[in-house]
Amino acid sequence: MTAYALTVDAGARDLRAADHLLHALADRLALPGDTVGCTHLVRDGRPRVVVSLSLPSAPLLDTVRERLAAGEYGAVSAGLPDPSGHAVLYPGASRLTGTLTVAELLERSAIDRVTVLGSPLPPEPDTRMVTRDHVRPQWQGGALVLAATPALGDTLVPFEAPDPTPCCADH
Structure with missing residues (x-):
């Protein structure tokens, strides 16, 4: 995992929706093949699945964060929600x-x-x-x-x- 990470909370209710979101983000943002995209279960007062993107560089992280700032895909926060996500996007x-x-x-x-x-x-x-x-x-x-x-x-x-x-x- 990398220090260049962010989390997107689009309020996905299941893993399938979160998987689709990761693939949509990879396509829409033209993410490189060494990006790691994971799903994470959130079990608070509002159970849902959030996604994280771990990117290969700080400049790419800044670019992705700027492109997601409009909120079209949900709330964006810095870092990973936890260290044990399930990888959907990863090299290979x-x-x-x-x-x-x-x-x-x-x-x-x-x-x-x-x-x-x-x-x-x-x-x-x-x-x-x-x-x-x-x-x-x-x-x-x-x-x-x-x-x-x-x-x-x-x-x-x-x-x-x-x-x-x-x-x-x-x-």
């Missing part, structure tokens, strides 16, 4: 499609390591990862870590599903 994210080995996933992206839920050991480098074209690692101790779960055929899938069922969907 667009290259994580289809089925890859763990080694390929790490080589192609800014992800530092993969963990498997329920296992104390990391996966073998040749373990196949079915990305579902939705790979959202989380910052943990300054490293981007992808949590994965075992799947059919001795494969792994990212823990975060691309189309989660909303809580209480049947009510």
Whole structure:
């Protein structure tokens, strides 16, 4: 993560809306590929999802802050809301499609390591990862870590599903 960061609070109520906001900001602001965009859950009196942008330089941070000053995308504040956001935009994210080995996933992206839920050991480098074209690692101790779960055929899938069922969907 970088010292050149800002947070945008557009009042998004779910992760899907926050993901879309990050992609819209990246397109609208023509953000460079080394930008990291994360979602962060806010659990205060008004639960929501805010997004953060970590940028590669102070001049770019100033430019982005100025372009967002109009408030079209919500309130902008300096810094990160917390150190553990889920990365949506990060170097190499667009290259994580289809089925890859763990080694390929790490080589192609800014992800530092993969963990498997329920296992104390990391996966073998040749373990196949079915990305579902939705790979959202989380910052943990300054490293981007992808949590994965075992799947059919001795494969792994990212823990975060691309189309989660909303809580209480049947009510």
